[in-house]
Amino acid sequence: MFVVNPDPFLLPTYRISPFRTEDMARNANLPEDDFASTYFDNRFGKGNWAYTFNGREAIRLALEHYNLQSNDLVTILTTSENFYISSCVTKEIEAVCQWNREILPETKIIFVNHEFGYPHPDIEKLAATGLPIIEDCCTTFFSQDTAGKLGQYGDFSVYSFPKFFPIQIGGLLVSNGNHPIKNSRELDEKETSYIQNAISNFLKNEAEILQKRKQNWDYAVHQFSKMGFTTRFETQQNIVPSALLLNNNGIIEDLNMLKLFLNQHGIQNSVFYGEDAFFIPIHQSLTKSDLDYFSYVFTQFMNPKSDSDVR
Structure with missing residues (x-):
């Protein structure tokens, strides 16, 4: 399971950049x-x-x-x-x-x-x-x-x-x-x-980085497409996206509220202002479980449960 609405001091941190705290050392x-x-x-x-x-x-x-x-x-x-x-x-x-x-x-x-x-x-x-x-x-x-x-x-x-x-x-x-x-x-x-x-x-690990980024991209696009979101740009063979930019397609009424909710759950993101679109992290430091967490937070925003359901 994944925890939603955690203590603010116990938030995970998912950045648009692949940098993580453990990378410092x-x-x-x-x-x-x-x-x-x-x-x-x-x-x-x-x-x-x-x-x-x-x-x-x-x-x-x-x-x-x-x-x-x-x-x-x-x-x-x-x-x-x-x-x-x-x-x-x-x-x-x-x-x-x-x-x-x-x-x-x-x-x-x-x-x-x-x-x-x-x-x-x-x-x-x-x-x-x-x-x-x-x-x-x-x-x-x-x-x-x-x-x-x-x-x-x-x-x-x-x-x-x-x-x-x-x-x-x-x-x-x-x-x-x-x-x-x-x-x-x-x-x-x-x-x-x-x-x-x-x-x-x-x-020196370029091939591994590119392979991991592609695997994460394919998996995330599959997961979010099931919710009705679509990719903003057509991705071709020689393209390596820096973030996952998705068309909202009118699904979420208030993208600014989504932005706030994702931030409250440790997921860096932004609205693609001027369009009905938003973007979230998609890089080699993420795992399949991290992307599942992203999907879960989205579903909680779209269909919130009561406190008794999530604690």
């Missing part, structure tokens, strides 16, 4: 390893990438390349073209200049956010405009488009390690072409070594 005790450096040299080219403290710093360093003025305009485009966009993106741009959601004559840069692991469908057309592009690949570390060029269309691409690996810090700034790379101003030597050792360990 494991990551801290990993041996020195430079496998990640070789991996990124092969993938992006030697000298074309740099570690950052997180994805936000990677965005900041990419923007600095263009010497933007406060009245310049960065146009943000997303895979869904929904108005939803993380404040992690908008706050970094707002610290430098203005932003909007439609390409205008005033647009200086296109910031393409590949959402939830899904490539923007018109990235090739955007590249053909000749405007500078920054690709936000924070949720698409393992995903690829049909051309195999995801992350290579723009001047820069940015990545966030906690979206796919059980680590608390770490990002990546990648330069395509001859654009110089700025090194992190936030990471010290120990933090850089920590990220390098941890990511090396994870990348």
Whole structure:
């Protein structure tokens, strides 16, 4: 059985990130390893990438390349073209200049956010405009488009390690072409070594991570489809989603109340504002029983039992 309405001090913790408390000790005790450096040299080219403290710093360093003025305009485009966009993106741009959601004559840069692991469908057309592009690949570390060029269309691409690996810090700034790379101003030597050792360990287990994520995805989609929910995006072979984004299909009347209920049961989640959809964790650190717990909490929200039924 699963416990609902537990003592607030006894909540489980399920994050969108695969990071768990027990990962702190494991990551801290990993041996020195430079496998990640070789991996990124092969993938992006030697000298074309740099570690950052997180994805936000990677965005900041990419923007600095263009010497933007406060009245310049960065146009943000997303895979869904929904108005939803993380404040992690908008706050970094707002610290430098203005932003909007439609390409205008005033647009200086296109910031393409590949959402939830899904490539923007018109990235090739955007590249053909000749405007500078920054690709936000924070949720698409393992995903690829049909051309195999995801992350290579723009001047820069940015990545966030906690979206796919059980680590608390770490990002990546990648330069395509001859654009110089700025090194992190936030990471010290120990933090850089920590990220390098941890990511090396994870990348050596890439096949296992991808297999586990797919197993969890297939099982979760099956479970939630029985409740009437459907996936928001079509998932193809080269797509590795960062979260499980589901269409509500009008089933739950108040998605904000669902969000609160899930949080009260230790499940990080959010409404996909602007659409009748929401998202929950789906990563390699979850087990089948964890996903069963998610399903059970949903059923309790949709069909609540009396106190005598659940204690």
